Amino acid sequence: xxxxxxxxxxxxxxxxxxxxxxxxxxxxxxxxxxxxxxxxxxxxxxxxxxxxxxxxxxxxxxxxxxxxxxxxxxxxxxxxxxxxxxxxxxxxxxxxxxxxxxxxxxxxxxxxxxxxxxxxxxxxxxxxxxxxxxxxxxxxxxxxxxxxxxxxxxxxxxxxxxxxxxxxxxxxxxxxxxxxxxxxxxxxxxxxxxxxxxxxxxxxxxxxxxxxxxxxxxxxxxxxxxxxxxxxxxxxxxxxxxxxxxxxxxxxxxxxxxxxxxxxxxxxxxxxxxxxxxxxxxxxxxxx
Numbered sequence: 033x034x035x036x037x038x039x040x041x042x043x044x045x046x047x048x049x050x051x052x053x054x055x056x057x058x059x060x061x062x063x064x065x066x067x068x069x070x071x072x073x074x075x076x077x078x079x080x081x082x083x084x085x086x087x088x089x090x091x092x093x094x095x096x097x098x099x100x101x102x103x104x105x106x107x108x109x110x111x112x113x114x115x116x117x118x119x120x121x122x123x124x125x126x127x128x129x130x131x132x133x134x135x136x137x138x139x140x141x142x143x144x145x146x147x148x149x150x151x152x153x154x155x156x157x158x159x160x161x162x163x164x165x166x167x168x169x170x171x172x173x174x175x176x177x178x179x180x181x182x183x184x185x186x187x188x189x190x191x192x193x194x195x196x197x198x199x200x201x202x203x204x205x206x207x208x209x210x211x212x213x214x215x216x217x218x219x220x221x222x223x224x225x226x227x228x229x230x231x232x233x234x235x236x237x238x239x240x241x242x243x244x245x246x247x248x249x250x251x252x253x254x255x256x257x258x259x260x261x262x263x264x265x266x267x268x269x270x271x272x273x274x275x276x277x278x279x280x281x282x283x284x285x286x287x288x289x290x291x292x293x294x295x296x297x298x299x300x301x302x303x304x305x306x307x308x309x310x311x312x313x314x315x316x317x318x319x320x
Contacts, residue, residue: 043142043310046068047066047136048068064186072302075128075130085122087125102125109167110151132299134211134212136274178311181312195307202304203287203305210275248270
């Protein structure tokens with residue numbers, strides 16, 4: 033019997049600002065940020081199996097399967113489903129990867145979230161977004177933002193979310209040739225950890241900064257080089273802990289005009305900011 037194939041996007045995010053407001057006793061950093069979802073990202077195909085195997089393709093050259101967030105998300109949901117329904121579920125998963133690793137675009141977290149969303153639908157489990165977010169939080173602090181599927185103001189360690197509607201904007205996102213280590217950024221002695229908390233209104237009126245950007249530029253000079261190049265055209269900010277940087281434009285044509293000038297040594301793309309994740313309500317369901 034031919035099984036249906038479900039294909040869902042795993043959208044990227046950018047941090048419109050990132051303030052580090054403190055550090056908890058367990059080592060996690062407290063922060064304020066605004067997660068802006070984009071209409072660009074990875075794509076994941078899911079096909080149900082008649083057994084309980086989880087397969088993931090293609091194999092990643094540097095990440096073993098057991099450490100891959102897509103595989104871990106699938107196994108976590110499979111185990112949760114087994115405890116709830118006493119039934120075994122399996123799936124073949126194929127990841128079409130477009131987002132760079134270590135880029136600050138949330139690619140791994142978004143892939144994990146889309147895996148939970150997709151398998152929940154494929155297996156007919158009917159698990160709520162809140163339950164999926166609880167499972168996702170165990171995989172990574174950013175996973176719930178993609179499960180809830182809303183551009184949002186975030187506090188705590190990134191798990192306290194307030195949905196927010198942002199005006200439509202186009203972004204050029206540029207990926208320097210650097211894979212930034214998030215632990216290296218957060219453990220740096222010179223990282224600002226005492227930023228004063230601000231309100232949503234204050235950010236919308238005055239903007240903000242990325243406290244991780246000076247550290248990333250110090251440790252990864254290519255980030256600084258890319259930022260200086262893009263600043264010829266617009267104001268530039270780094271997303272997350274890097275390495276990707278971005279600039280906003282009033283329309284797609286302006287962004288694509290700059291995209292055409294990006295030096296060949298860097299990857300870049302143009303995307304539209306969206307308030308609702310393209311992973312919802314459904315992806316494309318077709319017969320293989």
